[in-house]
Amino acid sequence: MNGSEILAQRFTTWQAMEFNESDCLIRNVLDRLGDKWTMLIVIALNASPARFSKLQREIPDISKRMLSQTLRGLERDGLITRHVFATAPPQVEYRLAPLGRSILDPLAQLVLWAEIQQDEIRRARESYDDSVNEIDSAATKAPR
Amino acid sequence: MNGSEILAQRFTTWQAMEFNESDCLIRNVLDRLGDKWTMLIVIALNASPARFSKLQREIPDISKRMLSQTLRGLERDGLITRHVFATAPPQVEYRLAPLGRSILDPLAQLVLWAEIQQDEIRRARESYDDSVNEIDSAATKAPR
DNA sequence: CCGAATCCTTTTCGATACTG
DNA sequence: CAGTATCGAAAAGGATTCGG
Numbered sequence: 001m002n003g004s005e006i007l008a009q010r011f012t013t014w015q016a017m018e019f020n021e022s023d024c025l026i027r028n029v030l031d032r033l034g035d036k037w038t039m040l041i042v043i044a045l046n047a048s049p050a051r052f053s054k055l056q057r058e059i060p061d062i063s064k065r066m067l068s069q070t071l072r073g074l075e076r077d078g079l080i081t082r083h084v085f086a087t088a089p090p091q092v093e094y095r096l097a098p099l100g101r102s103i104l105d106p107l108a109q110l111v112l113w114a115e116i117q118q119d120e121i122r123r124a125r126e127s128y129d130d131s132v133n134e135i136d137s138a139a140t141k142a143p144r
Numbered sequence: 145m146n147g148s149e150i151l152a153q154r155f156t157t158w159q160a161m162e163f164n165e166s167d168c169l170i171r172n173v174l175d176r177l178g179d180k181w182t183m184l185i186v187i188a189l190n191a192s193p194a195r196f197s198k199l200q201r202e203i204p205d206i207s208k209r210m211l212s213q214t215l216r217g218l219e220r221d222g223l224i225t226r227h228v229f230a231t232a233p234p235q236v237e238y239r240l241a242p243l244g245r246s247i248l249d250p251l252a253q254l255v256l257w258a259e260i261q262q263d264e265i266r267r268a269r270e271s272y273d274d275s276v277n278e279i280d281s282a283a284t285k286a287p288r
Numbered sequence: 289c290c291g292a293a294t295c296c297t298t299t300t301c302g303a304t305a306c307t308g
Numbered sequence: 309c310a311g312t313a314t315c316g317a318a319a320a321g322g323a324t325t326c327g328g
Contacts, residue, residue, distance in 0.1 A: 003252030004190055004245065010255060011191045018204055019184075026183065029258040034178020036301080039170065040163075046148055047155045052310050060162055063302050068311060078268025089309040090308085099264055101148065106253040108147030111154060113250045114173035120243055124222025180321080196290055207322050212291055233289040234328085 032077065037062055037070045039107060042096065045080060046104055049095040079103070176221065181206055181214045183251060186240065189224060190248055193239040223247070 001009075014024055022028075033039060037059070044050065044058050056067055071094060074080045079100035085091040145153075158168055166172075177183060181203070188194065188202050200211055215238060218224045223244035229235040 003249035006252040007187050007248055007255065008191045011187050015202065025258050025262060026187075026255055029254070029262075030178060030183055031180075033254075034174060036175075039174055043151050043155050043170075047152045058159065064311075065303085065313095066301065069301095076269055076272040077265050078272075084310095087309095090311095092310060099261060099268070102261060103257055104151055105147035106250070106257045108150040109250040109253050110173070110177075111151065111170055113247055114169050117243060117246060118169060118173075121221050124243070125220055128220040128222075208291070209293095209323085210321065213321095228290095231289095236290060 032073065033103075035070070037066055038074065041067075041070055041074065042079065042100060042103065042107070045094055045096045045100070049093055051091055051093050055094065074100070176217065177247075179214070181210055182218065185211075185214055185218065186223065186244060186247065186251070189238055189240045189244070193237055195235055195237050199238070218244070 010026070014026070017024070019027065040059055040062075041055065044055060050058065052067070052071075055071075056062060056064065059067070071080065071082070075082050075094075077099075078097055081095050081097045083093045083095065085093070154170070158170070161168070163171065184203055184206075185199065188199060194202065196211070196215075199215075200206060200208065203211070206214075215224065215226070219226050219238075221243075222241055225239050225241045227237045227239065229237070
């Protein structure tokens with residue numbers, strides 16, 4: 001079964017349960033993975049386990065609040081583990097759990113897709129924006 | 145190269161350019177794909193081309209506004225095409241473009257990952273929530 | 289039928305200040 | 309160092325109305 005067939009089959013199933021938001025698989029998963037920081041943190045922790053402040057340095061524009069919140073979400077879902085060392089000052093290290101490592105392959109597929117297609121997407125956007133501009137300028141010129 | 149190696153390598157590259165938000169590949173892509181409706185519509189159109197109102201029936205809880213907005217975004221990126229039939233009343237059909245079909249395989253990988261891991265994620269959440277509750281009740285009991 | 293425009297609510301996010 | 313708490317800004321989303 002290729003991707004299209006798999007998705008077509010799942011679509012029918014989800015439809016039958018009316019995409020019930022709480023137990024619809026894809027909505028649950030993509031809601032979590034699709035937020036602004038989750039995947040970036042998974043990728044950072046794949047590169048190497050890290051402490052809170054190291055992660056904050058590695059991802060320059062994340063705020064403490066979002067880093068903390070996203071890490072908690074990942075820990076809750078079992079994708080990462082949190083290790084506290086009772087030193088002074090305290091040290092907390094985050095690592096990818098097996099469940100977190102298991103998402104690296106599908107995630108990499110998505111990144112590869114983006115790399116391969118990015119030029120075509122850029123072209124599509126430019127051409128679309130151009131055609132919209134034409135309509136706009138025609139609309140502002142013609143009526144008078 | 146496996147997923148982990150691919151992502152580790154990309155991470156280094158992205159870091160070198162400081163994750164500049166406008167041209168950082170993964171942020172661009174996941175921002176688009178990760179929104180609430182985009183992937184659902186791609187999957188629906190994979191099942192079969194459809195008109196506006198059919199899509200709205202197939203995805204029960206999407207509003208006209210978001211359907212229209214999401215379709216425009218997908219068309220702009222070249223993932224779908226829009227065909228207008230000058231009938232009365234007008235009919236507009238949406239179809240997956242080749243670029244849109246090319247994302248079905250990576251997307252299906254993600255769905256399969258979610259299916260395989262969903263039980264483990266659910267268990268992780270329950271166990272996490274339980275441990276949080278213990279701490280909470282200890283905190284509200286002990287201090288008095 | 290398809291969709292744009294408007295208004296309003298909800299959610300997300302960042303800045304800042306504070307704690308163990 | 310590793311967070312939490314609070315607040316306000318901004319973005320996303322929904323309901324409704326209107327137009328071709």
